Amino acid sequence: MRLGRLIGGALLLGSASLSAQATGTIRGHVVSNDVNHAALAGVTVSAGSHRTVTLSDGSYLLLGVPAGADSVRARIIGYGPQSKAYSLQGNDTAQVDFALEPQAVTLAEVVAIGYGTARAGDVTGSQKQVGTADFNPGAVVSPQNLMEDKVSGVQVVDNNQPGGGLSIRIRGTASINASSEPLYVVDGVPLGTGSGGGVSAGNDPLNFLNPNDIESITILKDAASAAIYGSNASNGVVLITTKSGQGQAHVTYGGSYMSSSVTRVPSMLNASQFAAAVAQYAPAAVPQLGTSNTNWFDLIDRTGTGQSHNLALAGSGATSNYRLSLGYLNQDGIIQGSSTQQIQLGVNYNQRLYNDRLSLHTTLQGARSYDTFAPGGVLSNAAQMGPTQPEFDGTSATGYYNWPGNSLTSADNPVEILNNALDHGTTYRSVGNVEAKYDFSNWNALRGLTATARVGYDVTYADRVSFYANNIHQQTKNGTDGSYFEGQSQQANTLLETFLDYQPPVSVGPGNFDFTGGYSYSQSHSRYPTTSATQLSTNALGDAGIPQAGTILTSVDLEDSKLISFFGRAGYNINDRYLVSASIRRDGSSRFGPGNQWGNFPAASVGWRISQEPFMQSIGAISDLKLRGSWGKTGNQSFGNYLFDPTFTACNATAEAQLGNQFVCPFRPSAVDPNLKWESTTTWDFGADYALFGSRFSGSIDWYNKKTDGLLFTIPIDPASNLSNFLLTNIGSMKNTGFDFDITARLLDAAPNGGLSWNTSFNVSHNVNTLTSINPNVPGTGSQIPTGGIAGGVGSTVQILEPGQPINSFYVCRQVYQNGKPEEGHYLTLAGADTTGCAIGANTVAEHDPAPHWIFGFTSNMTFHRFDFSFTLRAWLGNYVYNNVASNVGDYRELTDGSSPYNLSTSVLATGFKTQQLLSDYYVENGSFLRMDNIMVGYTFPFQAQRLRVYALIQNAFTITGYSGVDPTAGLNGIDNNIYPRSRTFTGGLDVQF
Amino acid sequence: MSKAWKVLGMAAAMVLIGGACTDPTVQPKSIVSNANFFADPSSYKEFLAKIYVGLAVGGQSGGDGNTDIQYIDGGFSQYMRLYWELEELPTDEAVIAWGDQTLPEINTQGWNSSNRFTSAMYYRVFFQVGMANEFLRETTDAALASRGVSPTLKATIQTYRAEARFLRALSYWHGLDFFGNIPLVTENDPLASEPKQATRAQIYNYVVSELTAIRTQLPVSTPAPDAAIYGRATQGAADMLLAELYLNAGVYTGTPDYADALTSASNVISSGLYQINPVFQNNFTADNNNSPELIFSVPEDGQHTQTYGSTNFIIHASCGNSLGNGTLAVDGCWYGIRLKPSAYALFQAGDGRGAVAFTSGQTIAVGAINNFGNGVLYPKYTNKTSGGGTGSNISFADTDFPMFRLAEAYLIYAEASLRGGGGTRAQALTYVNALRARAFGDTLHQIPDSTFTTQTILDERGRELMWEGHRRTDLVRYGLFTGGTYLWAWKGANAYGTDSTAVATPSSRDLYPIPANVLIANPNLKQNPGY
DSSP states (O other), X not given: OOOOOEEOOXXXXXXXXXXXXXXXXXXXXXXXXXXXXXXXXXXXXXXXXXEEEOOTTSEEEEEEEESEEEEEEEEOTTBOXXXXXXXXXXXXXXXXXXXXXXXXXXXXXXXXXXXXXEEGGGOOSOEEEEEGGGSOXXXXXXXXXXXXXXXXXXXXXXXXSTTOOEEEEESSOOOSSXXXXXXXXXXXXXSSSSSBOOOOSSSOGGGGSOGGGEEEEEEEOSHHHHGGGGGGOTTOEEEEEEOOOOSSOEEEEEEEEEEXXXXXXXXXXXXXXXXXXXXXXXXXXXXXXXXXXXXXXXXXXXXXXXEEXXXXXXXXXXXXXXXXXXXXXXXXXXBTTOEXXXXXXXXXXXXXXXXXXXXXXXXXXXXXXXXXXXXXXXXXXXXHSOTTSOSBOTTSSSSBOOXXXXXXXXXXXXXXXXXXXXXXXXXXXXXEEEEXXXXXXTSGGGTTEEEEEEEEEEEEEEEEEEEEOTTSHHHHTTTOOSEEEEEEEEEEEEEEEEEEEEOOSSOBTTBEEEEEEEEEEEEEEEEEEEEEEEEESXXXXXXXXXXXXXXXXXXXXXXXXXXXXXXXXXXEEETTTEEEEEEEXXXXXXXXXXXXXXXXEEXXXXXXXXXXXXXXXXXXXXXXXXXXXXXXXXXXXXXXXXXXXXXXXXXXXXXXXXXXXEEXXXXXXXXXXXXXXXXXXXXXXXXXXXXXXXXXXXXXEEEEXXXXXXXXXXXXXXGGGSSSSEEEEEEEEEEEEEEEEEEEEEEEOOOTTOOEEEEEEEEEEEEEEEEEESOTTSOXXXXXXXXXXXXXXXXXXXXXXOTTSOTTXXXXXXXXXXXXXXXXXXXXXXXXXXXXXXXXXXXXXXXXXXXXXXXXXXXXXXXXXXXXXXXXXXXXXXXXXEEHHHHHTOSGGGGTSSSSOOOOBTHHHHHOOSSOOTTBGGGEEEOOEEEEEEEEEEEEEEETTEEEEEEEEEEEEEEEESOOSSOTTOTTTTEESSOOOOEEEEEEEEEEEO | OHHHHHHHHHHHHHHHHHHHOOOOOOOOSSSOBHHHHTTSTTHHHXXXXXXXXXXXXXXXXXXXXXXXXXXXXXXXXXXXXXXXXXXXXXXXXXXXXXXXXXXXXXXXXXXXXXXXXXXXXXXXXXXXXXXXXXXXHHTSHHHHHHTTOOHHHHHHHHHHHHHHHHHHHHHHHHXXXXXXXXXXXXXXXXXXXXXXXXXXXXXXXXXXXXXXXXXXXXXXXXXXXXXGGTTSOOHHHHHHHHHHHHHTHHHHHSSOOHHHHHHHHHHHHHTOOOOOOXXXXXXXXXXXXXXXTEEEEEOOBTTTBOOSSXXXXXXXXXXXXXXXXXXXXXXXXXXXXXXXXXXXXXXXTTOHHHHTOBOTTOBSSOSOTTOTTBSOBOOOSOSBOTTSOBOSXXXXXXXXXXXXXXXXXXXXXXXXXXXXXXXXXXXXXXXXXXXXXXXXXXXXXXXXGGGOOHHHHHHHHHHHSTTSSOXXXXXXXXXXXXXXXXXXXXXXXXXXXXXXXXXXXXXXXXSOOOOXXXXXXXXXXXXXXXO
């Protein structure tokens, strides 16, 4: 448990009046009266009107207590209050110690909140903290994976590559043209002035953070808990707290080895099926066919191995604690050419000075990530290359076989690309933070006041390089003849925050106040230089340089942004029973024009610990019950810089104006909405935190309604009113409604001699998204915007933004079936009649959306003597996926469409389609699934009085789904087009402490 | 206690120092914006160039990429291409074969307010107006003074301002001619306001007053071709535009003004800067910039100014079938536009202007709009040079769009005079016959005074200015564009049908509709009657 800033209430009974009489001191110690007698920090201890809270070692000191006999009370949520009598002489010191009885342990837990910490029992917003004990085990590259399946209301979507990009949606998607990713705050440092995790060379930007250095991850879900982050909070906030040192100096080591394999690749015709199809439907191509039997996927995938090592040194002294960590992880992807490697350093140092009045807290994370990627085109060509064709051809420039004719309209040999192209990225990133906190409690007049100043930085240098040799088919067929690209992202963000906390030492009215108020200044400076070259004269230098090239283009982009904020929060607590909290943040952002720079983001919440009421005391089953309600307004400013600022677009050299005998490059001013501002979300949340049957069952339930207004859309305008006939402006609105439910059950407690213990937790999330309006001036579906681009035809789309429907609903035609088989070209009209052809706008219907309507997470942890066994299950219901591999090459026409036949999806055997039916809902499949995300078995040895644990686990053990494609979690938009396959990973490892 | 206050003071100071930074403004650095663009003295010319090139290319990249307007392809919606289509296709002069959504209806006056092409024209007109307004806002005396612009540059910018006002007037003319009552927005209206609709007469008066005010401030031309100012607006261009406006004043305001039309045309003729090109065809070649007859043109260039609109569209679209692409020195034929039979019928044998027509393998009658073999081809524009060479790029023609040329000044003089605008009938006849002398290469085909009427002039305009983007305006002025007085094949017929029988069209078709999208966006606007 960290020493933390405590917001919370105390109970001040009685009305002992202050008088100028002799005073004395009461000191003492508060521990938990359970088996381990742990010191309890943050216990409110009061004597008369005097009040203080215990430090991390459980000690407390009450100064200036009037002499005489009275009682001293100790109270903390989650423990039964205690009262002890004392008798005090003037200038004397009395010792009063407490051992509190635990009641509902979870409610006493100190949890992170925006700009501070609080006891779980005092929190009136909807948030959930996940600690190390609950994290997902195994080789985790990106920190977000630690809490996958563990928190209701949170959807985690993985791109399946090792360390690849993760997308998080907290209570649904709340934006279309701005980001929908939450704001990440690491040890108080918000990453970037917009939401999202920062910049990288292609993989997840949070990979700089070693998952083994993380103490807890807290999800702020409703506006009341997130609104203190103002214009960056609409998508929710993820607070990450890193580990600090505790106890005697000790070293921990964790090491593991992994092995990953492919679960599923697209189902394509094999050599004999392909040859038969070509013979029947493309006889002219038969002479091109070879006699090989090549499984192209087998040639590009592999069993990926990896290892991870983590070493940490930690400890604490009387006034300081420290933790140093070093992490290394190397994992190969299951597609050749893809891998990730992380080297991470972490420092966490705390020093308390001046009798603990000044506390300095320093954290620093630094990492180097080196990622390689499978070159573009490897996966799609593995699907589309003819299985009858050989891998090698001794007569070709590269030694690899390709279809004859160097044609644009045939697949490329994926192995040739794989072995003659490179794509890799290096990211250096460091995030650090120095925090000074001063407690003024020593001075009577300032008792209860602390001041905090924080200086933080976030520096990233990322470099992505790709190289494609000039003699491979993919490059020669279109005259690109070799290409080189280098793109850098250089970003430096700085942060200054100062804030004051004040807990008046005396009660005001029947309860106690606490206040937080502060100022925050953050700025970001980025530079994005790029170099690209095509028509490389030689492959000699590979990705190391450009000796000579037909065209070399370079560009550079500088981006600056600033966010300046004032924030404040006030809480009022009556008897730990009635809780009220209100916060406001005033944000000034560089992303908005003059007059719109400043916005206010208020929130308010109430809590009622109904279990504290006398009438509830008789209900023994209820250990604790708190009803909560909150309202708040948050913003989303995570879109481009300078969008309000009129800019000038330069011409290119073939769009010049002839003025006399000179050609002049014209510059065009852009049409902008100078009043552009943040998208704004108003959230209502009603919920309850509960603990039942002696806290054997505990959890929370919430209903919410999020309404987002001012969504950014490009809409038609009167061209006489501006410099164009279209304008990006705040106009649309959207709604997300649903509920979250979490329950944790202590099903079996371990017997003292180590029998079976069993804990489980289960969560359910339900969300319904509705795009309420795009352009209120346009009636009905007139303002539809097509989305969801797919492979197959230029500009083809299969999704729609349509008022009244979930965003990105599939927008295709209803297939007509005959004897269970889709009847080619026959679709239903809107009235349900059979017609030929599917025309967008005529018989396309917006139905089914890619987002799951229900998400379930289930975790089970068992221990038996020295064994432990755990698993995590996940299920999604109601998400739909468009199988683009099947639709794009799922018809016999693809055999004759190009100069050489493309291999076909095996779906063609079921449909018999002769031409592409891209808009058939046959390809929109229900993607509901149940997945065993991990299963782990461990055994702990006694090792020189320290522990040594060995374990084995399987990640992604199995998936049960009716979906026919590669992975039913195929990206946020549910379009499965040659996505990276999901891997199954076996890990064996050990953890030791000495 | 004092220590406490010191610490508290420090903490307060810390908060306050932080609090002192309360300005979140950030200036863009690597983006060209108002803040840095005008630091470069050449920026004014580059901005002005955008207003000019807005007529020549549909966007900021060659081939109409990075388009200026949305919801329609940049080349499809290129300014002069739309202008040409809307002036020619619904008349007795031209028909286009393609079935692109809402294009066929233009051939038959069957458009509605959602028509993509009429809408795009409206967008293009106001895009030009918006560019000119913004240029004028950024070049006020105060704005120039605040940037410390040198006196020399300032004098140059005054000329640029006059050119911007000319280009704005030109587009406003197109706007009032096509759409009637439209908003009148000037540099004095702030951006993002909700414009009010002005009457056609108000726009007319504004445009006339603007042109009158700036005609002497425009760049001074030496006798054409003046390479140094080629492509830019001169006093001759302003006078031609005034002549067009005055000639149609009766349509625009209800009160004709033929006297001023005649004066303006006379100003052009008597300036002595322009000569009738002895070779009619050389006004439409890849090197037509050398023609002494051109008063104002929209320059295109195969290397520097590439578009799929303007003359490049006309040339590509006018060939196909037996008329091969090589004849016009382009890379391919688009099989698009032909003459309607009524247009072909205007030409007598021996008329050089009609001799261009290509009949081999084509029918004269247009049985089906979408059959390129129906209708005589008319390769008036070409990417070949006057010497028979090939333009600089067979994909993108060098040929400039001849917006105003001296021959039309002759015809305006003649018509204005005949309609009572002054001058002499003899002079009017002399001008018309001068054009006929060039066309026939002899004086045997002169119009006698006895048959010299306004109808003669309309027919002569048809022959002389065929496919130059004047026909719809002319027919409206003569009261023949709609109604049943003058019927030609496909007028009012079903564009998708096979029956070319003409029917009378309602007079509301004299105006194009204001786009439905614009009416939704700006409730101040009222649709034209009949839509």
